Amino acid sequence: MPTPTQTAEIDCREVWKELSSYMEGDVSPELRDRIGRHLQTCKHCTAIYDGTRNVVRLLGDEKAIELPQGFSERLFDHLLRDSHQG
Numbered sequence: 001m002p003t004p005t006q007t008a009e010i011d012c013r014e015v016w017k018e019l020s021s022y023m024e025g026d027v028s029p030e031l032r033d034r035i036g037r038h039l040q041t042c043k044h045c046t047a048i049y050d051g052t053r054n055v056v057r058l059l060g061d062e063k064a065i066e067l068p069q070g071f072s073e074r075l076f077d078h079l080l081r082d083s084h085q086g
């Protein structure tokens with residue numbers, strides 16, 4: 001019988017939570033696949049992914065992907081509000 005975890009689509013919040021790990025390649029192949037597929041179908045998360053990636057590049061290699069928590073939330077909030085306008 002089918003198990004929910006194998007078939008359920010990944011949730012946007014789940015994507016945001018794992019995004020930094022995803023960019024570091026620090027997620028399981030299965031999770032990476034699910035996030036990748038979600039990004040292909042979700043414009044919100046694609047915008048967040050692109051935005052976060054730019055920020056990460058600005059920060060440079062040293063601290064890599066560790067964004068301050070408040071900052072990420074503001075960034076997500078901003079991006080989400082932006083995409084709602086279009």
Ligand SMILES: [Zn+2]
Pocket residue numbers: 011012015038042043044045
């Ligand atoms: Zn999404």
